[in-house]
Amino acid sequence: MTRSATKTVGFLFTGVALMVAPFILGAYHSYLLGLAFINIILALGLNLLTGNSGQISLCHSSFMAIGSYTFMLLSNLFGWPAPLAVVAAVVLSSLGGFMVGYPARRLSGIYLALATLAFLALTQVIIEEFPDLTGGIRGLKLEPMNWMGLPFETKYLIYFSLLASTAFSIYIALQIMDNRLGRAFDAIRTSPQAAQALGIPVASIKLTAFVISAAYAGLAGAMLSMVVGFIDPVEFGVSAALRHITFIVIGGMGSVAGSIAGAVALTGLPEALRPVKEYSDLVYAALLLLSLLFMPNGLVGLVTIFRQGK
């Protein structure tokens, strides 16, 4: 088989497998698959920002929080139809991205890292200071959602919403990589002076990257509310933000396939480590370190090396 034929078969197989998965998998594995999807969406957005446009963010868990709370509050308090609440979550988190991205146009490196960390701290404070709305540190529980009378079981509605969101997210990321935006992102990361001299407005492209990336995180957040059915504010802290960065570093910076590979691998890894439960944290950390040392271009880089070796 030629490579493209192999690819087509692979895609078809994956597609069919994902379509039937919820009917075969048990509750726990469905849940894991859901988390993998959510992490893929998040990683796609973060990778466009960091891997492509070259801006670091330590506050993607905050954009995720905006999406999570927006979705849950609109669904719980006002009974908004779930798809509409998802759209609102994406819009509001994009707005968050604008708020961070606007001042960030003039920052880079460690200063940008600190500014985004400050936004994360601010978000945490807001969550804790308005317990009547956010549930504070105790979190929020999702009430039954409004699916506009669709005659399917909720778990299937959730799964297929998630599958569709993930497919849509991948599609958009691929579009971006292949059009003026993706080229501009790579240009402002690797040579901002040259980019600007050739007519690429660096500041506004930086901001665009932030807004798009935050929209992805907001979608992931809304989906997290849906899949988990509960918001735990601890999930939106610094450790989550750091975990998000490991997705793209392990998967491969600046690559759509890398985002997917990293998110899937690191969602599945704790599961794979269950036999060595006592040491799982240690093994997880060791694997991260080793992969940083030996796979500088992430999992996607391995594929390239493998192909060249043949």
Next chain:
Amino acid sequence: MLAIEKLSVQFGGIHALRDINLRVAAGEVRGLIGPNGAGKTTLINCISGAVAPSSGAIRLGEVAVERLQPHVISGLGVSRSFQHVQLFGERSVRDTVLAGMHRHIQSGLFAALLGLPSARGVERAARARSDELLEIFSLTAHADETASALPYGLLKRVDLARSLAAQPKLLLLDEPTSGMSEDEALKSIALVRDIAKKNAITLLVIEHNMRVMMKIAERITVLHLGQVIAEGSPSRVQQDPRAIEAYLGEEVSDA
């Protein structure tokens, strides 16, 4: 086309440029020579907006550009190549050239994100134009290769193609043929000159290879220690005692 008046640039205590006056007519091919450190690249950086002058004026047609941002200046029809090739990540040769067309690829944000037909149409048209440029510079065979993997001489051609991609009115070339063989250099510069003449592009070229310079420049300006010390037709500049002393010296006596 380009009028520079009393332009000075200071980096700390160093005068990189001092009271430069320069006028380039529309459609002219102007050469810029001078020893290392004369301020040639600084002058180009000023025109393209990368360096802010300490004093003086730069006008493009009627527009004062000395305080404008580089991408705004680019929008007025100024493009450039780079002394040291600037690549954009691991992009292909075609993508590198397409990046130079950014401001001509006008698709709405949502149309671009969703890959709507309107945005795809604009992309396709740009791709066709970039492929024409690649063809002109004999880069078609390398279009899909990662630019950073190419040898330096080819990269300089990619840089030239990209600088022309924006369809500039004024093109600033900073040592466009360095790293090329003499043959390659003469061929490439002839291509650029032909395109410039056909599209009425004004050229300002820094070039160390005097044979290349003689082939392309209609007038030459000689910079030395941040000042203009001579200006005129190539043959006059070659006989100007100050230009010879500062820069041409041995090369001319060799020739």
